[in-house]
Amino acid sequence: MPRITVTVDGITYEEEVEPRLLLVHLLRDRLGKTGTPVGCDTGNCGACTVMLDGKSVKSCSVLAAQADECDVVTIEGLGRAGELHPMQQAFHAEHALQCGYCTPGMIMAAIDLLRDTPDPSDEAIREGLEGNLCRCTGYSNIVRAVRRGAREMSGETPAPATGGEVRTS
Amino acid sequence: MIPATFDYIRPASLDEACHVLRDAGDSGDDVKVLAGGQSLLPLLRLRLAYPSALVDLGRLPGLRGVEDRGDHVFIGALTTHDEVLRSPVVREHVPLVAMATATVADPAVRHRGTFGGSLAHADPAGDLPAVALALDCVFIARSAEGEREIPAAEFFTDYLETALRPGEVLIGVRAPKLGADWGFHYEKFTRTAQAWAIVGVAAAVRSEGGDIAEARIGLTNMGPTPLRAQVAEEALRGLGVAHGNGGGPAPGSAPGSAPDGARDPVRDACGQAAEGASPPSDLHARPDYRAHLARVLTYRAVRAASA
Ligand SMILES: Cc1cc2nc3c(=O)[nH]c(=O)nc-3n(C[C@H](O)[C@H](O)[C@H](O)COP(=O)(O)OP(=O)(O)OC[C@H]3O[C@@H](n4cnc5c(N)ncnc54)[C@H](O)[C@@H]3O)c2cc1C
Ligand code: FES
Ligand code: FES
Numbered sequence: 001m002p003r004i005t006v007t008v009d010g011i012t013y014e015e016e017v018e019p020r021l022l023l024v025h026l027l028r029d030r031l032g033k034t035g036t037p038v039g040c041d042t043g044n045c046g047a048c049t050v051m052l053d054g055k056s057v058k059s060c061s062v063l064a065a066q067a068d069e070c071d072v073v074t075i076e077g078l079g080r081a082g083e084l085h086p087m088q089q090a091f092h093a094e095h096a097l098q099c100g101y102c103t104p105g106m107i108m109a110a111i112d113l114l115r116d117t118p119d120p121s122d123e124a125i126r127e128g129l130e131g132n133l134c135r136c137t138g139y140s141n142i143v144r145a146v147r148r149g150a151r152e153m154s155g156e157t158p159a160p161a162t163g164g165e166v167r168t169s
Numbered sequence: 170m171i172p173a174t175f176d177y178i179r180p181a182s183l184d185e186a187c188h189v190l191r192d193a194g195d196s197g198d199d200v201k202v203l204a205g206g207q208s209l210l211p212l213l214r215l216r217l218a219y220p221s222a223l224v225d226l227g228r229l230p231g232l233r234g235v236e237d238r239g240d241h242v243f244i245g246a247l248t249t250h251d252e253v254l255r256s257p258v259v260r261e262h263v264p265l266v267a268m269a270t271a272t273v274a275d276p277a278v279r280h281r282g283t284f285g286g287s288l289a290h291a292d293p294a295g296d297l298p299a300v301a302l303a304l305d306c307v308f309i310a311r312s313a314e315g316e317r318e319i320p321a322a323e324f325f326t327d328y329l330e331t332a333l334r335p336g337e338v339l340i341g342v343r344a345p346k347l348g349a350d351w352g353f354h355y356e357k358f359t360r361t362a363q364a365w366a367i368v369g370v371a372a373a374v375r376s377e378g379g380d381i382a383e384a385r386i387g388l389t390n391m392g393p394t395p396l397r398a399q400v401a402e403e404a405l406r407g408l409g410v411a412h413g414n415g416g417g418p419a420p421g422s423a424p425g426s427a428p429d430g431a432r433d434p435v436r437d438a439c440g441q442a443a444e445g446a447s448p449p450s451d452l453h454a455r456p457d458y459r460a461h462l463a464r465v466l467t468y469r470a471v472r473a474a475s476a
Binding site for chain 2: 019065
């Protein structure tokens with residue numbers, strides 16, 4: 001069995017993996033990183049998106065063995081203890097999720113988009129999130145959230161939420 | 170689903186990869202090459218393929234990257250779609266490749282999926298095969314027996330089938346640089362974002378004093394293999410491009426007529442784009458609708474490429 005070394009959310013693991021083990025199953029079933037869900041069998045939905053060596057990939061379409069010696073960041077590695085990442089905060093503030101199944105992937109894809117396009121237009125956001133499907137929201141609040149997250153990540157003070165009522169408990 | 174079991178081999182060199190593939194072929198094993206995995210892994214997950222082993226080329230040095238080689242651009246088979254898009258050499262010298270690659274899948278798939286994998290997979294709905302045909306690219310294959318060249322016109326043999334022999338690896342493609350008198354356009358029709366082409370048209374047009382001197386048209390998803398629209402290419406030769414404004418006739422006007430009411434010979438020629446094609450029927454479109462799309466999209470692509 002291939003023996004791999006992989007860093008996930010800052011911790012380095014050595015694992016023996018069956019060749020057919022998918023990266024997403026390594027993350028969820030072996031390392032307990034259940035923040036990354038699986039939504040399809042075809043590579044279409046993007047729910048499983050993570051960063052592999054700094055670039056977004058669909059972790060259901062990468063073998064764990066292919067991630068040998070790589071650095072993986074999942075949704076669980078974004079925030080610090082008790083503190084959300086600005087993009088997570090923006091999704092919360094703009095009410096950009098309903099069931100939340102697509103959200104981890106959406107947030108990873110959004111952060112990936114900002115690598116090249118720190119101040120994306122709405123069209124660029126829609127194109128950047130092309131590989132991520134949401135069955136609940138209709139995308140409008142997601143686009144708003146990414147705009148807001150981009151502003152916050154570039155250091156601007158966030159505007160008040162525009163996406164309807166937001167309740168905090 | 171979880172794929173069926175297979176062995177995983179990660180060779181350290183291209184030679185080693187070729188020998189592994191030859192030995193596997195000799196012992197009758199079904200060994201498959203793994204590049205970006207963006208077509209192969211979904212097939213394994215759906216259990217539509219059961220290879221006994223995967224030979225992962227993903228980390229082989231030398232198969233990845235774009236090189237300006239004077240009269241042509243060499244694109245290594247393992248160059249990802251994302252790397253192709255970021256290459257200034259591709260954008261400057263083979264812009265048609267960049268135009269089509271930009272429409273492939275989504276950013277995450279483009280980070281993994283490779284140029285060579287798209288061609289070797291030979292999905293007739295894939296965007297790059299039609300481009301390789303339109304540009305008359307040359308495919309370079311390597312096996313334990315040595316290297317050989319395969320012209321694009323001979324590469325795509327049937328649905329998901331290529332001229333690559335068992336044990337052969339596609340190592341890269343030579344894309345000829347066409348001169349400044351050529352224009353290019355890739356026109357893709359899809360139902361939604363992130364979708365495969367229902368029909369796509371890759372056009373390369375050489376203009377000479379306001380006339381079309383030569384047109385090369387590759388068709389995506391108009392048959393079991395990508396095709397050249399040869400009848401339309403012939404019909405376009407020598408036609409003036411000044412006629413019409415590229416916007417097409419007003420809705421309801423007769424086919425072949427230009428906005429000013431006169432016939433547009435370029436549109437008539439593009440009306441033959443589906444000649445000889447055998448478009449598939451699926452839930453997105455019937456063959457007659459695909460033929461219609463091929464005619465309309467060819468006109469748009471030729472207009473844009475000769476503008
Ligand atoms: C959600 C989604 C949407 C997509 N949308 C599009 C689209 O709109 N347009 C489009 O064109 N494509 C699309 N694709 C496919 C994508 O372009 C893939 O990257 C490509 O088809 C395969 O490249 P790969 O490197 O991932 O190949 P792999 O999946 O690794 O391999 C595919 C096949 O080619 C063989 N192979 C690969 N490389 C070589 C080589 N160097 N030598 C010999 N054989 C080789 C493999 O053995 C396998 O049979 C999409 C894929 C997904 C998952
Ligand atoms: S689970 Fe990975 S793309 Fe759907
Ligand atoms: S919030 Fe339910 S799928 Fe997007």
